[in-house]
């Protein structure tokens with residue numbers, strides 16, 4: 228029996244249209260917009276101004292606090308303005324506009340393809356470099372990686388879990404990366420293990436990627452303490468708590484961080500970025516992005532510079548299909564619908580999904596028939612129908628008692644509800660309010 | 671870009687399941703038992719079912735449209751289920767106007783007075799049935815004879831009715847005249863309401879619903895096991911006074927109730943644990959009424975009582991939370 232997490236879960240149609248498409252390099256755009264907040268935590272502060280000439284890999288915004296990270300230029304050229312523009316949240320965000328001129332990289336970056344296996348620096352130095360290189364969780368959560376690697380006082384990490392699950396339908400960027408950059412990922416994992424001072428790392432991959440499981444299992448034999456676990460296909464297995472549960476059997480207590488059970492989770496894309504940062508001196512300014520959708524003529528996986536407009540990707544995949552009704556940044560379960568093709572690719576963009584008109588609108592909302600399907604699929608063991616009612620009626624103290632804050636916003640409940648009730652919309656609202664109440668109580 | 675894009679919060683995909691599909695699966699599951707009832711009771715069975723269904727659909731439409739002034743939801747399939755279930759719960763020779771009163775009670779009192787589908791506390795078909803049982807006790811308990819049996823009596827007593835009489839008069843089970851054999855009961859060669867008469871076909875419908883994931887095993891199995899266990903204990907103590915558990919399982923409305931009525935998702939608990947407690951409760955109350963109460967049959971009352979307990983079960987019994995407590 229394949230392992231998976233114990234409670235709930237759904238299995239939406241996988242639709243991995245681009246899984247056999249090798250990663251291609253997207254042609255350089257003419258201009259980019261690089262937001263200074265591409266991560267969870269404080270935005271970075273711009274250190275360039277209008278008219279400055281920048282190189283690829285140069286720091287253009289610096290982090291001023293621990294939970295934050297640097298932003299690097301992804302192109303060479305001239306800064307045209309430092310201003311506001313919409314990112315995938317739909318809200319105007321502070322960022323840097325650059326007109327591209329040539330492709331001139333910082334000299335310190337090693338641009339060769341040679342695999343560098345030997346690790347020459349110690350743990351703290353690795354963490355420092357990860358911080359300098361602006362690395363964040365590339366699975367979509369964008370939490371600064373260096374923060375995760377330093378456990379809170381009195382806690383000790385025992386195992387590093389590498390997330391190669393890619394449980395979102397359609398997305399294939401991690402899958403392709405595992406197939407094409409397996410060696411680099413292995414070295415990246417070694418670096419993370421050394422930084423955290425752990426002996427053991429486990430890579431979790433869902434069983435719909437047998438080629439990746441086979442390849443990485445082979446590679447693991449060359450390294451000490453590394454192994455691959457094949458997991459049953461089940462959404463949301465890529466959620467940190469679900470992955471830990473699936474691989475180790477442990478449950479992270481309500482409200483606690485994974486480190487409470489001795490685990491730290493990192494994405495395969497992050498491991499690759501760590502490899503490049505340490506062994507190649509290359510900060511994080513580009514990533515693999517899947518461009519896909521049922522109407523897309525050439526679904527693909529592109530290596531994209533951060534700040535590139537979504538429209539460039541869409542063009543490269545054969546143009547915007549006539550019947551496009553919705554554009555999603557990320558996967559269909561947790562991604563964000565964006566309102567314009569000008570919105571830039573950022574560190575957290577794992578894919579762009581173009582949905583057809585007929586798939587885009589929601590179905591008519593009917594009464595709750597108390598079928599308990601939402602409760603049965605909730606991976607956190609919550610009662611979404613109840614949390615929705617409590618959100619709707621604004622009964623926040625009860626919502627808190629019913630553990631609304633445990634919701635990981637995976638969307639399994641809304642996906643499943645036969646009456647198409649907007650469960651997660653109201654749960655999010657309730658969560659926001661309860662969060663405010665909890666914070667004000669602490670003050 | 672010229673055209674407007676939809677921007678809505680995640681998730682952006684939906685499963686292919688719908689409330690309507692679930693409801694129609696329940697309807698499909700009832701078809702074998704319905705066909706059998708026509709076979710046993712003749713066109714009368716069809717007449718009762720048609721009147722009940724049309725009346726339920728009509729009342730739902732009219733009350734929603736003209737009294738509640740909301741968009742009628744007759745097509746969702748739930749009123750259709752209530753209609754068939756109501757028909758399953760009455761004798762095949764019930765006059766048409768009584769059926770219509772039953773439908774009005776089911777839809778008006780049982781469902782729409784609570785606000786419609788999903789808001790009702792009690793199973794609407796059972797509200798209709800119990801309303802009729804109290805208002806028209808004579809018509810509701812004179813059962814037409816099985817056309818197959820070829821006896822020319824107009825009405826026949828149900829096996830449970832015979833038992834109750836026998837026990838009241840102190841007759842030992844073996845001497846109760848006319849008590850049908852278990853084989854006949856299995857096939858439905860007995861007196862009873864429309865949908866009660868073939869346990870086998872009801873179970874078949876239940877298996878279909880399990881397969882299609884409309885219901886889970888928790889409720890029917892816990893009801894049937896409870897009834898079997900309690901009646902089994904009494905039977906072992908004194909088989910001359912208490913009938914064997916097989917008889918209890920296969921007669922009366924037990925199977926119909928356990929498979930189709932107690933499993934109504936609107937009025938049964940949300941968690942597996944809650945459903946088992948609910949099922950045990952129904953089993954205990956049913957068998958108590960059958961053995962010690964005034965009525966020969968108790969499943970309807972048992973389900974209604976446990977329907978009333980359901981909100982409490984939902985309040986106190988929580989699913990297993992991730993991360994303890």
Ligand code: SF4
Nearest residue numbers: 595596598599601644
């Ligand atoms: S899945 Fe939808 S209809 Fe079923 S209980 Fe949950 S909210 Fe109600």
Ligand code: SF4
Nearest residue numbers: 605634635637638640
């Ligand atoms: S979105 Fe929240 S409530 Fe809904 S299934 Fe996921 S964790 Fe449960």
